[in-house]
Amino acid sequence: MSIYQHHIYYPEAYHEQPGKEWPLIVFLHGAGERGDNLEKVKRQGLPKYLVGKNDFPFVVAYPQCPYRMQWTIPFLKEWLKQVLKEVRADKSRIYLTGISMGGFGTWYWAATHPECFAAIIPICGGGDRGLAAKLMSVPIWAFHGAKDDIVPINYTLEMVDAVEQAGGKPQLTVYPDLYHDSWTETYSNPLIYEWLLQHKK
Numbered sequence: 210m211s212i213y214q215h216h217i218y219y220p221e222a223y224h225e226q227p228g229k230e231w232p233l234i235v236f237l238h239g240a241g242e243r244g245d246n247l248e249k250v251k252r253q254g255l256p257k258y259l260v261g262k263n264d265f266p267f268v269v270a271y272p273q274c275p276y277r278m279q280w281t282i283p284f285l286k287e288w289l290k291q292v293l294k295e296v297r298a299d300k301s302r303i304y305l306t307g308i309s310m311g312g313f314g315t316w317y318w319a320a321t322h323p324e325c326f327a328a329i330i331p332i333c334g335g336g337d338r339g340l341a342a343k344l345m346s347v348p349i350w351a352f353h354g355a356k357d358d359i360v361p362i363n364y365t366l367e368m369v370d371a372v373e374q375a376g377g378k379p380q381l382t383v384y385p386d387l388y389h390d391s392w393t394e395t396y397s398n399p400l401i402y403e404w405l406l407q408h409k410k
Contacts, residue, residue, distance in 0.1 A: 211288035213272035216247050216256070217296060221263040232302035232406065235289065236271040237311030237318075243274045254308045254332075258396040266402065267304075268296050280307075280314030282321050289325075301410040306330035308392040309360055316344075316368055323347050328408040330401060332392045333357055335364025341371030348408045349379035352395045354387030 223231060236255045243249075250256050250273050259265060270292045274280055293300070305326045307315040312334020319329045320340035328348035349372060353365040362383065372379045384391050395401060 211272070211291050212275065212284050213288045214245070214247060215270060215272040215288065215292065216250065217292065218256070218259050218265070218269040218271075220265050220268070223268060223297075230297050230299040231268045232266070232304065233292075233296060233298040234267045234269045234304045234306060234405070235292075236269060237280055237285075237305075237307030237314040238271065238273070239307075239309030239311055241309075243276050243278065245273070245275065247273055249273070254311075254392045255306065255396050258393075266406070268298065270296065274310075280310065280318070282318055285314070285318055286322070299409075302327050302406070302408075303410075304328050304330070304405045304408075306332065307334065308332045309334060309389065312360070312365075319347055319349075320344050324410075327410050328405050330395070330405070331365070331368075332395055333360050333365070333389060335360065336368045338367060338371040341368065341377075342375040344372050344379075345375045345377040347377070349377070350382070350401065350404060351379060352382045352384070352391050354384045354389060354391040356386065356388045357391070359389040 238250045272288050305315050312331040315331040316336025320343045323343050330350050332352045351365050353362045369379045369381045
């Protein structure tokens with residue numbers, strides 16, 4: 210049993226097409242949304258973007274990290290197993306994204322289990338340069354605000370550079386005028402969803 214409670218967003222068409230397998234986005238929230246109330250997770254990032262939308266071309270699953278904890282890869286793996294029992298997911302199209310603490314979680318989870326994800330979108334996070342070679346063949350599009358005063362942009366720049374040094378080809382978008390909230394602009398951009406759908410395992 211997973212230690213994470215979670216919510217799953219289903220587009221309207223999911224229930225109208227019972228035989229179809231759907232691309233799945235996994236979203237990891239930031240430190241401020243930890244706790245035991247899933248409504249908190251809907252205040253930021255992709256869950257907030259999805260409020261009121263019923264025609265999104267993905268299923269989206271998001272866990273909630275308990276108070277005072279960080280995202281933990283073994284726990285996330287167990288949680289995802291549970292989700293895949295609930296969702297008719299296209300396992301060749303599982304995507305990972307996260308913001309701030311969830312951006313760190315995105316870099317680390319993908320680096321330790323690159324076989325799990327068809328593409329990742331880490332936002333204002335950072336990772337372990339020593340693991341960058343494991344991300345060489347993972348499609349990455351990273352985002353960060355140049356004026357971020359919570360997670361300095363160097364965290365993203367160093368990971369992108371390390372993946373490039375290892376032979377990967379990550380994409381990077383820097384918002385010159387944004388601070389820590391670089392996610393609202395990112396999740397409102399339809400191009401990121403088109404980009405995700407170009408990638409499959």
